[in-house]
Amino acid sequence: MSDTQFGRYGGQYVPEALMPALEELEDAYERYVLGNEDGFLDEFRERIRDFGGRPTPLGRADRLSDRYGREVYLKREDLLHGGAHKLNNALGQVLLAKYMGKERIIAETGAGQHGTATAMAAAHLGMPCEIYMGRTDVNRQRPNVFRMRINGAEVNPVDIGRGTLKEAISETMRDWSRTVEDSHYVIGSVVGPSPFPRMVRDFQAIISEEAREQIRERTGGLPDSVVACAGGGSNTMGMFHEFVPDEDVSLFAVEAGGSSLEVDEDAGVAPNSASLSTGADGVLHGARTRLLQDSDGQIMESHSVSAGLDYAGVGPELAYLVDEGRVTPVNVDDDAALEAFHRFSTSEGIIPALETAHAFAYLEEAGDELGEVVIVNVSGRGDKDLETVIEETDRRGIEAAPEMSVFDGGLR
Amino acid sequence: MSDTQFGRYGGQYVPEALMPALEELEDAYERYVLGNEDGFLDEFRERIRDFGGRPTPLGRADRLSDRYGREVYLKREDLLHGGAHKLNNALGQVLLAKYMGKERIIAETGAGQHGTATAMAAAHLGMPCEIYMGRTDVNRQRPNVFRMRINGAEVNPVDIGRGTLKEAISETMRDWSRTVEDSHYVIGSVVGPSPFPRMVRDFQAIISEEAREQIRERTGGLPDSVVACAGGGSNTMGMFHEFVPDEDVSLFAVEAGGSSLEVDEDAGVAPNSASLSTGADGVLHGARTRLLQDSDGQIMESHSVSAGLDYAGVGPELAYLVDEGRVTPVNVDDDAALEAFHRFSTSEGIIPALETAHAFAYLEEAGDELGEVVIVNVSGRGDKDLETVIEETDRRGIEAAPEMSVFDGGLR
């Protein structure tokens, strides 16, 4: 079944009860998404334009360009409806579920961006929707929880384990095992069993389709490099996909280095989320890929200051492209990401998501490998992260961060 | 000096010290904005596209269209960078200040949207920036305060009076009286002394330029009506401007009816912000316009659940168009706005600003006067309003609002 795989990665490691649903999805993906049956793709393109706000612009970052002596361009997925690239996929899948005759949408969420995007897409298309979210994430991403609820979605906190994305995915799979006949599971990144990684990538590839056109209009050529943060890797694959055949374009996937790349085997904790940089082959959430795991194969609790990168796995296609040498995995730590968050906000007037801030932190650390023209994918905006950033900035004494003494009685 | 006026409204009622600055601004406005000197307008259009994300889409609201038996289209200013129409003006003025050789930006803000937009534009263009904001608004619009600070702007809370927009404008004028030689005051709506009302309208008119084209592409004709909320009136004039000559297009300005249209003269409080519907002629903040005032001419404390509409005045051009019968002023109360907020969020998958929710509340109340094809300006997104909405919804027992029991230990 090699079309479920990318090299040795990918596959369909799921409970038997879900296999028929994956077959059904594979079929629908081929007919509607690849074959544009019933005009699915036309409707998707129209809705992602009129509801989502595509195309998103490609803009020059004047002050960062000066700072680094390169031409830095920003692909502005933060301007997509909902505030992140996530809607490209969520809208695609919810629409597909509708074409498939499903009656209910479920999804997991980490940072809450995918949950928000799914809730918005489901409301827009009139589908009932339930979102699973780890308890830790519920509490650290409150605005997104509000947004999901206000869009009419149920939010189910997951109390298992550390209560982050990994647990939320497991729990959503459990729901799906129960409800697979009439529910569609809108997975939030290029992870999970086949055909999800390919399908999510195809919905997200619109990012690089546009960016490749736009940079040619702006500069007359292709960029020297493309930089995107990588959690599960959906903004990453979306930003890379159309450039993969352009061999002169270097592709950098920036992972969350967390507080350290060392792992604590005894505690089962990896204080980072750098599965491409430090992980090993394994099977998680339906796919074979690179994982943070201990020597027994138990999945580690990952860590990142950014909830959306806080995941022990990564998309199988990205793992494959790294093995092939096409994508270079790099990583930056929490402090560097926070500094980049503030640097970018004050110098460009765009508040990035903490996830995205990792990509900018890499610009600061990188050398000549970036070349002269760089595109950075601004995968999302930082509104959801304000409280976290302020607390973490304060706790760590990050330089160049603004003071917050304007409120009556201080911050809270 | 009839070019400072709209009928009997408008003018330049400011301290003498500011008059030379208004002359200088008038001159710069004519040369750069109207005359495109040094390519100002080209640069503005390019930046509002690449940094701001224009054009914003015009999308059909499928479920509202069904509900009302009309074709309801949404002009999506909520997708503009920063989350509201405010950036059109803020970017225009900050860029103009740069062309004028000014070195510092000041602005007032109510909901924080204009302050945020100004802080973003100033960061983007490398200008130092200070924002005045009433203490009440600082405390009810916290996320926007965070955003301004994170973009590097100073935020100066104003403790005078009730601490809302009116006081913030007065205080910014005081700053400007002191610093007028090197500071530009980026006023946030189509209010204030000439040339601000015209200039802000011209920057915002890009909304109706696009919308008029877009609706013709979609429907082959013009809409029967256009609906926008009105605080100061900048999203309103921006959305109306290009339609003003189209006499068959009805224009509805929806004001905040607050809790009641009755006023409490003794307390000096109008529990609404409906200056077009209930106000009288007077002079405030540099212009003659329609105001909420008592019989002595003291300005009333206005009220609205939405901070961005909570203002006792309104743009002079809008007052003029109402007098001329070209624009119809209507209003909806706080409860209706909150209900519309939830209805729109759950049925369209777009969380509107509370200001914008007023426009949607009018759709619910309106009758045949709207005709078959309606465009509603979605002036902004509601992320800034989440806490307020949840509290107010709960306090008032608004129907159809989602429950918020997912958090550990409840909401706070």
Place this chain on the structure above:
Amino acid sequence: MSPPPSGDGTEPADELAAAFADGPAFVPYLVAGDPDYESSLQYVEALARGGADVIELGLPFSEPIAEGPTIQSAIVRSLEAGMSPERFFAFVEELDVDVPLVCMTYYNLLYQYGAEEGSRPFVERAAEAGIAGFVVPDLPAEEAGPLRAACDEFGLDLIFIVAPTTRGERLERTRERVSGYVYVQARLGTTGAREEVSDRTESSLERIDDWDVPKAVGFGIKTGDHAERIVRAGADGVIVGSALVDVVAEGVEEGRPAAETAAILEERATELKRGALRGASEPEAEQP
């Protein structure tokens, strides 16, 4: 109707011209009704006893965009104690002082008064109450046509402010419309007492050197010494507001009896008036 009196001295209203006639004038400012009607009457009378030549009486407006924090607070106190245009006129009529009174307020209050539209009813009533003129900080010469006409009709002066930024054509336009005296704003910004006198005063005075109306300097004057230097710089009068309003505020804070505050105001007025006189009597140190 007679032609408008102007900065060139054509027919200034008598009262204010007279106040500036014998040497430098001391022009104190208080907010009428601050902190209450009765005390405020005593305070204004104390200023007169202390040597005021003209008194500027603030009629409080809810949005005083030209005022600094000191006068803003006074306005709040006065409004909370019930001050209104009607009571203001009663206040003026009840005052037992012998110096001309200038009403300082914002345009909307003038505009709204009375059944008829525009500022005429207000001016008519002010004239009847005995007001000699107006300062309207949010009414530049360009917008002052109707008010100028009403003042002319009822024989009142209309004082304009000249700011450090006022130059060229705007200066001319103001010159054409001003009467009584010209209010020279010593520095940019809002009202408020300062520790230092601004350098920009002299250059402002120079620019209007050839105007025929008296030149009174205000904004930031606090002490007798300030007053002295201002007069030495060429002013015909000194306007002192916040420094006196501060005395009222202190009285409120410390719960002083009104009579005591009145006594302090009288003393402070005496000192300021003396400073102004010193500026005129002694020869200037660095006179060329």
Place this chain on the structure above:
Amino acid sequence: MSPPPSGDGTEPADELAAAFADGPAFVPYLVAGDPDYESSLQYVEALARGGADVIELGLPFSEPIAEGPTIQSAIVRSLEAGMSPERFFAFVEELDVDVPLVCMTYYNLLYQYGAEEGSRPFVERAAEAGIAGFVVPDLPAEEAGPLRAACDEFGLDLIFIVAPTTRGERLERTRERVSGYVYVQARLGTTGAREEVSDRTESSLERIDDWDVPKAVGFGIKTGDHAERIVRAGADGVIVGSALVDVVAEGVEEGRPAAETAAILEERATELKRGALRGASEPEAEQP
């Protein structure tokens, strides 16, 4: 290497086939090491005494996507008490029971074991420890090629799950690869004890009526009565997990001595086994 034993009965591994040979089999499940190694040994032995024909032993994995809350908690308890693949094999070797043991775990643990890549080292070690077969809930037939080969090499059975949604081609693919017994999932969802037996059991059993491997039904079976009805519906065995894990959890909560919990487990096992036997011995009420 011999050809793979299949649902058509070609060369089933002896041990498991034997367990189903004499009437309906009772197949209890517990998580090895729950709540600790020593107690868990006693519990598993108690099940054997209670009449178990096969015992499924869970080797805990950190992401048990097929389990409901009961077994998830057991897995957490076991992992916190230090269970690991190595200790699991020691556990199996130390167990004093006479029935075949099936290891139930997730694919990543099989995959990671040993220096060599793939599941072969794990299977080799399991064979050595005395394991008779595997259930791997996240390994559908499509992905099972390498594990099937390793099981064949070492003579172990590989049990697959047939779900209510499994039909057509997928059923065939599973039939080709299954050996030992087929695990018939009684309902959609995750593991967990239920009050009612699902209707879908019968139709699931019908679909695989002609398979030669024994059919054991699991998911949601709680009481002797359930077991009886399942067997009556045509099952060759009943698999009971959560209802027994609940007993362990209760013991932990109430601080019961391990021996006492073991006694309850034995009793519960006896009841379930009896239920299963009843289902086989008495004629069905509504037999057509």
